[in-house]
Amino acid sequence: MATAQLLSLSGVSKEFPGVKALNNVHFDLNKGEVHALVGENGAGKSTLMKILSGIYKKDTGEITYQGNHVNVSSPIEAHHLGISIIHQELNLMPHLTVAENIFIGREDRKKVRPFLNKTMQNKAAAALLAELSLNLDPKTLVGDLTIAKQQMVEIAKAVSYRGEVIIMDEPTSSLTPAETESLFAIIRTLKAAGKGVVYISHRLEELEQISDRITVIRDGEYVKTLNTKETNIPEVISLMVGRTVDQDQRPDVRPMNSDVVLKVEGISTRNLLKDVSFELKRGEILGFAGLMGSGRTELARALIGADPKTDGKVFLKGQEVKIKSPSDAVEAGIGYLSEDRKRFGLLLIQNVTFNVILASIPGFTKFGFVKSGPAAGIARDAIAQLKIRTPSEKQLVKNLSGGNQQKVVIAKWLTRNCDILIFDEPTRGIDVGAKDEIYKLLTKLASEGKSIIMISSELPEVLRMSDRIAVMCEGRLTGIIDNKDADQPTIMQYATKYRD
Amino acid sequence: MSDVLKTAGEEVQGESKIKEIIRREIGQVLALGSLVVLFAFFSIMRPVFYSWANVSNGILMSTTVTGLLAIGITFVIITGGIDLSIGTGTALCAIMVGKLVVAWHLNLAGGVIVGVVVGGLLGVVNGILITLLKLPPFIATLATMKAAQGLALIISQMRPIHFADGVKGWDQIAQGNLIPQIPNGVTILFVGATIASIILNRTVLGRYTFAIGSNSEATKLSGVKVDRWLIAIYALCGIYVGLAAVMLTSRLGSAQPDLGLGYELEAIAAVIIGGTSILGGKGSIRGTIIGALIMSVLINGLRILELQQEWQYVVVGIVIIFAVWSDNVRRRRAGDVS
Structure with a gap:
């Protein structure tokens, strides 16, 4: 050569x-x-x-x-x-x-x-x-x-x-x-x-x-x-x-609460999803694995009312809720973090504060006026808590790196007090070091009682993070596996189940 | 009245604070600078230019109608939308005010309410077309622009409506002097601008205006009822159209069914010169007022210099190009590329 x-x-x-x-x-x-x-x-x-x-x-x-x-x-x-x-x-x-x-x-x-x-x-x-x-x-x-x-x-x-x-x-x-x-x-x-x-x-x-x-x-x-x-x-x-990172990990076994926070029954959509049902427990990370086009993002979007469902029921803590639009989902305490943060998650040309309070602006108002002091305060708290690297809360979000942008989206939903968070490819386009931080953050959120749905195409990530793993194939849910029973070949089997 | 969330927590070190404000608001500082330079230039060329009579009646009063329209459409443009119906909407509001004031013997307040309600309804119609029918704002408001033009002619039977026999003191709304030396129209313009600026910078509606213009999809997924807020924003724009119509009729003493077409473009030009981004997400009322004043100073000054009207138009065109181009160059230099 x-x-x-x-x-x-x-x-x-x-x-x-x-x-x-x-x-x-x-x-x-x-x-x-x-x-x-x-x-x-x-x-x-x-x-x-x-x-x-x-x-x-x-x-x-x-x-x-x-x-x-x-x-x-x-x-x-x-x-x-x-x-x-x-x-x-x-x-x-x-x-x-x-x-x-x-x-x-x-x-x-x-x-x-x-x-x-x-x-x-x-x-x-x-x-x-x-x-x-x-x-x-x-x-x-x-x-x-x-x-x-x-x-x-x-x-x-x-x-x-x-x-x-x-x-x-x-x-x-x-x-x-x-x-x-x-x-x-x-x-x-x-x-x-x-x-x-x-x-x-x-x-x-x-x-x-x-x-x-x-x-x-x-x-x-x-x-x-x-x-x-x-x-x-x-x-x-x-x-x-600048330090060593462990690559192949499994989650610590967390004491699992058996309270079912979210129950989904028979969700179908016109094009793809067929009769998808699952339960999500309090403090659980439920991983969603599957190949491209298996319908995981579509499931998330149908669940939060961003796309129409043709069938299916959603129960929150046993009560049926009608979710017809994203605002219903947010009202019910479900926050969605899209795989495409720039398009669906962030106001890139606005500052960190604005993005952090975006889902909870009415909570920062008095007689329709936005109280700027508390808004900036909550943004500074989020920056400190989630270790968002930014010169200040006034920095425009487009100037932050991918990992820090993701943290801003997380801060938005934490500010809204959402109990159920749907992460769609939480570490896409995020580098190794920041990935680790996001993982720690997800684990911390779960141990604090948040329930997390984590859609991911990276199997090591799914295995590392999830308490249970739901696998989808061609719009159907083909299996839900406990982490201890799961490995990459098993997941791939379920992920290709409906294939010829 | 600066952007509340940007200035939030701005207890930074004293000396860098002013610098920071200048750096962040450089577009407006430059626009204000151009206004001052233009004013100085015409004053030197023709001293009559800076006489109070010319400033109050020639410049400020002639800014009231387009100024109010520009304030309203600033909200719409910040959402990333456009409203072409504000010009002929002004004519429709004026005719409705004229008809009802004369027919129902309304007092001044009644007349103003009619204008604001008709304008607001026009805005609601625009908002519904854009959100429920999902028409692009350009198309939806092009349609309502033509419809409003037609309705104004139909309702008035193509005849101007005179106020003199209808209501006493209608001319005083714009031309009286509640504050000595300052015509009411000018006072109303600045009060209207102040209120709009407070709404834009400090209220929920204002925050959502910026949010929708920055990324309406992300805003919707954050649980904001984007459609409802958009309708409200177009309605707010319509309310300013109604106010503009009242000012116009008060100044003329009559409602003219064919006066209004083209005002929308003057208003849009003022907004653009004032530094509001046509792509949405960025803008200010202060900039819009500066933009509207630049247009008025220019037209008035050129008229005093006895430049022919045709040439005045050409100059205005060049100014718009220069304003937007210089803004782009500045942004690119600052690395502010999207």
């Missing part, structure tokens, strides 16, 4: 108002190499990559690309240099076809100037997809594809620029194991072709399979670059968080 250096960043610093996002960071990339960049959320991985792809301007530092000093001042320039980035949030246009998405902005108009040559475009796209062994029709609308397939389209698009450097920011966060495998196959193809791949992921176990080197950054500072063969996951984690 050639070890010619393709790219190097040295001494890169970047400051946002009030935050030093990067301080003297180094990173380099060789031809034919997969170089992983890891660090906690807010460590500065994305900022570094946005500098490299021309979205942000660096304050200081140098970028050397193929032996020349370069100044990547815009995304277009990055493309011209041959640097492509695949963002964590997909940037595709759902109403356009696969081919149109791949070639957007570079449509082939040679024949008759103002008109697109669709046939040519489709042919080129087909060739590209074949090259990457992707089984996709160039004429399909992107909106009709699964998230995983859309991810593949993004990769094809990045490859189509024929650049030398491809940056992948959390490419596997929404992929199944099989899909992850096919992504790795593509990455290996790119590697063999001498491209350099920067790979950002929170799934550390993947790094052993796919990366050659691993660079760790923490709090905007460069920590260390390791050869993957000479290191192991615990070492990487301890470098990321």
